[in-house]
Amino acid sequence: MTDVAMRERTPPPATLDRPLDYLHDAHTLRSWLFTIDHKRIGILYLIAITAFFIIGAVAAGLVRLALVVPDGQIFTNDTYNKLFTIHGVVMVWFFLIPSIPATFGNFLLPLMIGAKDLAFPRLNLLSWYVFMTGAVFTLATVVIGGVDTGWTFYAPLSTTFSNTWVVPALIGVIVVGFSSILTGLNFVVTVHTMRAPGMHWFRMPIFVWTMYATSLIFLLATPVITMALILLVMERAFGIGVFDPALGGDPVLFEHLFWFYSHPAVYIMVLPGMGVISEIIPAFAQKKIFGYKFICYATIGLASITFFVWGHHMFVNGQSEYASLAFSFLSFAVAVPSAVKVYNWTATIHKGDIHLDTPMLYAMGYIGLFVLGGLTGLFLATLAIDEHIHDTYFVVAHFHYIMVGGTMLAFLGGLHFWWPKFTGRMYPEVWGRISALLIFLGFNVTFFPQFILGYLGMPRRYHVYPHEFQLLNILSSAGSTILAVGYIFPMIYLLWSLWFGKRAPSDPWNAKGLEWTTSSPPPKHNFIVPPIVDFEPYDYPVKAGESV
Amino acid sequence: MSDRAAIGVELAEQFTDVAQQRRAATLGMWSWLLTELLLFAALFLIALVLRILHPDSVREAAHHLKFWIGATNTAVLICSSLTMSGAIVTSRLGWQRAMVRCMLATAALGSLFLVFKGYEYYQDYIEHMTPFLAWRPYELSGDRASQLYVSLYYVATALHAFHLTTGVAILLGLAWQARANGYLQRHQNRIEIYGLYWHFIDLMWIMVFTIIYVMNR
Numbered sequence A: 001m002t003d004v005a006m007r008e009r010t011p012p013p014a015t016l017d018r019p020l021d022y023l024h025d026a027h028t029l030r031s032w033l034f035t036i037d038h039k040r041i042g043i044l045y046l047i048a049i050t051a052f053f054i055i056g057a058v059a060a061g062l063v064r065l066a067l068v069v070p071d072g073q074i075f076t077n078d079t080y081n082k083l084f085t086i087h088g089v090v091m092v093w094f095f096l097i098p099s100i101p102a103t104f105g106n107f108l109l110p111l112m113i114g115a116k117d118l119a120f121p122r123l124n125l126l127s128w129y130v131f132m133t134g135a136v137f138t139l140a141t142v143v144i145g146g147v148d149t150g151w152t153f154y155a156p157l158s159t160t161f162s163n164t165w166v167v168p169a170l171i172g173v174i175v176v177g178f179s180s181i182l183t184g185l186n187f188v189v190t191v192h193t194m195r196a197p198g199m200h201w202f203r204m205p206i207f208v209w210t211m212y213a214t215s216l217i218f219l220l221a222t223p224v225i226t227m228a229l230i231l232l233v234m235e236r237a238f239g240i241g242v243f244d245p246a247l248g249g250d251p252v253l254f255e256h257l258f259w260f261y262s263h264p265a266v267y268i269m270v271l272p273g274m275g276v277i278s279e280i281i282p283a284f285a286q287k288k289i290f291g292y293k294f295i296c297y298a299t300i301g302l303a304s305i306t307f308f309v310w311g312h313h314m315f316v317n318g319q320s321e322y323a324s325l326a327f328s329f330l331s332f333a334v335a336v337p338s339a340v341k342v343y344n345w346t347a348t349i350h351k352g353d354i355h356l357d358t359p360m361l362y363a364m365g366y367i368g369l370f371v372l373g374g375l376t377g378l379f380l381a382t383l384a385i386d387e388h389i390h391d392t393y394f395v396v397a398h399f400h401y402i403m404v405g406g407t408m409l410a411f412l413g414g415l416h417f418w419w420p421k422f423t424g425r426m427y428p429e430v431w432g433r434i435s436a437l438l439i440f441l442g443f444n445v446t447f448f449p450q451f452i453l454g455y456l457g458m459p460r461r462y463h464v465y466p467h468e469f470q471l472l473n474i475l476s477s478a479g480s481t482i483l484a485v486g487y488i489f490p491m492i493y494l495l496w497s498l499w500f501g502k503r504a505p506s507d508p509w510n511a512k513g514l515e516w517t518t519s520s521p522p523p524k525h526n527f528i529v530p531p532i533v534d535f536e537p538y539d540y541p542v543k544a545g546e547s548v
Numbered sequence B: 001m002s003d004r005a006a007i008g009v010e011l012a013e014q015f016t017d018v019a020q021q022r023r024a025a026t027l028g029m030w031s032w033l034l035t036e037l038l039l040f041a042a043l044f045l046i047a048l049v050l051r052i053l054h055p056d057s058v059r060e061a062a063h064h065l066k067f068w069i070g071a072t073n074t075a076v077l078i079c080s081s082l083t084m085s086g087a088i089v090t091s092r093l094g095w096q097r098a099m100v101r102c103m104l105a106t107a108a109l110g111s112l113f114l115v116f117k118g119y120e121y122y123q124d125y126i127e128h129m130t131p132f133l134a135w136r137p138y139e140l141s142g143d144r145a146s147q148l149y150v151s152l153y154y155v156a157t158a159l160h161a162f163h164l165t166t167g168v169a170i171l172l173g174l175a176w177q178a179r180a181n182g183y184l185q186r187h188q189n190r191i192e193i194y195g196l197y198w199h200f201i202d203l204m205w206i207m208v209f210t211i212i213y214v215m216n217r
């Protein structure tokens, strides 16, 4: 009986004068900057990371511009080094890592488990301020002063040879790390303690599972790189020598500490994307997700294996070949849970009632690109092949297929999927589909040639290259302009929709999940009546003859 | 004790009941401690790597560390954990004034640790055991790797001292708040949660002392 009461209750239609919704609760700038509402904090993050994304994307555009000519005449070597460092630092540390967890996670996690807010709302606001402090500080140093080490800050370049503003950039990145830790802590505690009555672990949406797994990585991996970066600062400031062989240290030690975080960081970026896709696909296939528990276990599996594969970044730096062998084997093992997910998504789509709306286009694009990115990861995990393609454009293409193809497409898909929930407005569907297709096309034209370039031997991070690589580089740069158009469209029409979009109902996609049972946008404490969960996740109508 | 106060926790609006709020706060602190443990763990790992790479240099450097000051400090911090436990027990019993006294005793022991630590740094300084100061050359026995180990000693102990300084400051803040009547009725769990943090600082010192001072002698 509570089931009927819960699911049938229709909140009042969204109107501007309805006092309860979180956007119209108060209007002052102060009410935003001092908010402790997880939804508003999610929106603050969304605005911030969009700004950072634009900066990172402009730097990427300039890098692609430089690579149009083979003799490196467009920028000086130093400028080129600084440009790809801006691109890498901003995109990895200030866009990709916070992207889905800090925006959608903040906004949706309490909604999806039926809570009023995160466990520690003030801490949540604090982590936004910590994030902004670190990010703006580093941005100022990499844009105004410039840093040329790449986003990886490898010693001895970062400790001894670079003449750029490495220390301030490092300090900013260290500060941002604490924001990740605080967000992760908040999510872990929220998932453990704030679930609505009846919301068992195996009734949580996959997105919540992925947020939980991501948060564990935040908690366990971030402090290690924090210490590594602190020692890097010490090394540069006092020359203590932890990473300097002349002083008894070891630069490879930095690589170990760096990748102990930065490989799991790949899963900080990818797991949330997988969570988003796992929400979109059942909604647009109108079908219960296939193998729910397997996806949960695969999520935890990925989050665990990810801590034991960092050595695959170091096959050619002289580490023991027995270690390399183990790291190679474990990296192959990552393919298993990844494949479980891909098969489950495709099985969910199979014979579903498929609607090719914008979020679904992004989701399908995601599956394709993730498969390609994942499979080329196996090339790199193979010791003999890695000797050949290590540090080439093959690697660049591989991780862009995972990070742009994976995280970015999931981010945009999720943004369109939950846009009605965030803002109470629908985006223009036609423009949405056009941009989704442009991004898919532009992405592949940009990055597929880089696989070939890398396989032919073009190293990464050089802007002078042999003439025979020019055609493929021009193709890649041309693709990036298509990609840019695909990014600019949503920025325009989503903003437009805030004022002129159609008003959104509570559940525009006929999707399941607690976030769709409350109004769009949700009221201040999310639910007018605290929900009680007595239904299974993804309880889409089961058709005759369908097995689940 | 006659002034036995009611104990309880003021419910924050995002929680449905006090039990949930207590669970969340406890788990939150444990999660934070887990992160902190990994922060220190990176340093411990480097100390062990150095020991494997340069066993003789590390042993040479460890002989210059002031073992007895470190050992005394270990005892001081263990006593402070005892008084902190006293604060927790008295807070559960509602003996607010006794609790405040225990907290002040804990802060005093923490400060005593910092005084000893400061004295140890001073001794290190006058012995020229400061390889990171360009204008004050290292004058003790040992090679470059020994100096690296000494620098690592400074990083590890300074990180711990930073935690302890913050810890004492927070503890004094809490004790200041707890002067007011009815504090335990509203915020008893703050003492419990804070106790976890204090014990953790103690534990980290025991590990720093063992790994940096004791193991390499």
Ligand SMILES: [Cu+2]
Binding pocket: A262, A263, A266, A309, A310, A312, A313
């Ligand atoms: Cu990796």
